[in-house]
Amino acid sequence: MDKIMQSRMDRGFFKHQEEYEKKALEVLRSGWYILGKEVENFENEFAAFVGTKYSVGLASGLDALWLAFRVLGIGKGDEVIVQGNTYIASVMGITINDATPVFVEPDEYYQIDTSKIEEKITDRTKAILVVHLYGQAAGMDKALELCKKYNLKLVEDCAQSHGACFNGKMTGSFGDIGCFSFYPSKNMGAFGDAGAITTNDAELARLMKIYRNYGSEKRYYNMVVGANSRLDEMQAGLLRVRLKYIEEINNERAAIAKRYDEGITNPIVIKPAVAEGATSVWHQYVVRIAGRRDEFMQYLADNNVTTIIHYPIPPHLSEAYRYLGIGEGALPITEKYANEVLSLPIYTGMKEDEQTYVIDLINSFK
Structure with a gap:
């Protein structure tokens, strides 16, 4: 692949x-x-x-x-x-x-x-x-x-x-x-x-x-x-x-997200949910990996799958906003997410065999 x-x-x-x-x-x-x-x-x-x-x-x-x-x-x-x-x-x-x-x-x-x-x-x-x-x-x-x-x-x-x-x-x-x-x-x-x-x-x-x-x-x-x-x-x-073509684009991404939802079964992966009354256009498909994110990312990278962290440093902990004086621990949920979130591949034109490969690879991680 x-x-x-x-x-x-x-x-x-x-x-x-x-x-x-x-x-x-x-x-x-x-x-x-x-x-x-x-x-x-x-x-x-x-x-x-x-x-x-x-x-x-x-x-x-x-x-x-x-x-x-x-x-x-x-x-x-x-x-x-x-x-x-x-x-x-x-x-x-x-x-x-x-x-x-x-x-x-x-x-x-x-x-x-x-x-x-x-x-x-x-x-x-x-x-x-x-x-x-x-x-x-x-x-x-x-x-x-x-x-x-x-x-x-x-x-x-x-x-x-x-x-x-x-x-x-x-x-x-x-x-x-x-x-x-x-x-x-x-x-x-x-x-x-x-x-x-x-x-x-x-x-x-x-x-x-x-x-x-x-x-x-x-x-x-x-x-x-x-x-x-x-x-x-x-x-x-x-x-x-x-x-x-925005409706077509959004529908395609929703179909990829649905495949991920149904196909990913590895218990280490916390999959995203959509709130009642809301819809998602799946700009990102963001999962959470508690404790082993770096290892998981490296495993995917070693097998030719690129992932991105959106976002590794919350704004309140960035150097740019140090002047606000908000220290680590002030926003524990925000900080927990920053340490666990990971965006899987999702884009217009992503082929079915590519989706299947990503799903199978994730499920094979131990």
Whole structure:
């Protein structure tokens, strides 16, 4: 068996190669490469997909996050509640604005434990950031209830959850702002860095368009100190092609996850579960290996199967956030997950014999 990567992007391209290449040539020949019809059309199509009135294309998912808090007016002295086991970009979106992250432990589904949010709310709390981790929709009912009760903003980090739903409603349509990444490895990946926000608020969409373009609504007239964070025409055009096939992509990943669910029987492996009312688009298939993860990873690697840890160091223990003064042991569930989680191979175009090989290999580990 040839080497099986944890993630690969070429097969997703080859599946619809003709359409991608046709679109790329169309953009190149148009002579218009920044903020043109491809971006405008993608924004309209993506908003319709998510179920919001507006979408604004940006340069990356991180830009979506930090600009979301910027346009919501959240900054120095303000607190934002976020789960402890997320990717560090979620936290950077808060701290780039000089606001303070307040960490909450995850639940058994790796999402924010909404039963532990209320105890963290203070008079400085201004928002809750819900991360739909690994492609599963987090439980939104309690988060919405708390935001209403305490007059808080709700931001969703949907970097991994394109198409996931909670109680039939799509992630990115619950909060004041939904933040998306289209990094190439995502289910709806671009062919470079790209991101977007979704919102039902016309004023927030207007402000986001101003901030992404140097703080300018009219050329050379700058209202605020903004950013250079424009989704370019090429990425927008290619994303329009990808969007046509997102349901197919998500269904394929769900089928791979189902095979793993049914096929992996080794008791050392703790398989993921999906919460009631939620769906997952399986951006990652994350298992837990207690005590022997390094040995398990090496065994798979020795047999040509690559795995990745998402994520080995929780943000509160990273060097970047040492200044917060949150020591080891402060978030025991987050830290336990960081020491046990492992992402198995899952990608568009993963062949059945590759899936079978991974399953059999895992079941043979002793």
